Amino acid sequence: MSYSLVVFDWDGTLMDSTHSIVAAIQGACRDLELPVPSASQASWVIGLSLESALRHAVPELTKAMMPRFLERYRVNYLLRDPELKLFDGIRELLAELAQRNVQLAVATGKSRVGLNRALAASGLVDAFQATRTADETFSKPNPAMLHEIMTELDVAADRVVMIGDTSHDLQMAANAGVHSVGVTYGAHTRKELESCTPQVIVESVPELTAWLAAREV
Incomplete structure (x- = not known):
């Protein structure tokens, strides 16, 4: 895929x-x-x-x-x-995906004000083609964030993958009919992530980078 x-x-x-x-x-x-x-x-x-x-x-x-x-x-x-910082390797991963002409988006439980502050502080304001926050639409695991992003960017569900560290992210992906990847370095345990049957569960940003690199656009 x-x-x-x-x-x-x-x-x-x-x-x-x-x-x-x-x-x-x-x-x-x-x-x-x-x-x-x-x-x-x-x-x-x-x-x-x-x-x-x-x-x-x-x-x-x-x-x-x-x-x-x-x-x-x-x-x-x-x-x-x-204390807040991007995980090591994230900036490089986003740049690599952008070089491959992959569109990037964010679907988060943060507020719009909170996400805008985080994007500005991390220097990623221009890194994403679309973003959705929990105060703009329905909260996870409702699929509305993903449906709105796919509509805005005109991308079919079978060409989308959601990356997240919680079962809420992965269940949202399942509800939206898109693939998902769970990461274990965030909030939820591997067992919690496995309950949502993502395509893969990775333990680090380098492992995530390698998995995505094997999926050509």
Whole structure:
């Protein structure tokens, strides 16, 4: 199978931010004196829209408390901004795919403001032909993000592969009728990724690069 469009998740797939998201959720819980979820509980929700994620990770959080919690989450997350970086090899992978005329896109649980900040900070503003965020359409695993990207770029489903580190990413791909690749260096375990039967599961960016290189446009 060859692909003309590669869609990436952001957090835990392109950017090494899983630990910062977990710490921000836990920090906001402490600030509001709510039960603090474990790292595994907090990391499981990564990839969902923030409000959907918080309903799962912090079930004690009421609707009335949500604005204050979101404020504390963002403060805790922004405090870790200097720690955030792309995974080693990602910049080179994106450049290699672009040289092969593969179209690139992002489908993320981040907000539009959050993704724009991340794109600017990483110098990747012009790297992607299309992007979708959770506050612009339905959250994963609903296939809307992928359907909208495919429509915008006029690419058929059988020419698309979704790369992600969570079962939410891979289930979205299955729901959209496209292929998927799971990466184990992000938020979810291999077992969780295997439950969605992706085309392959890789353990590193070099392994991902090699797998994609073998699929000519």
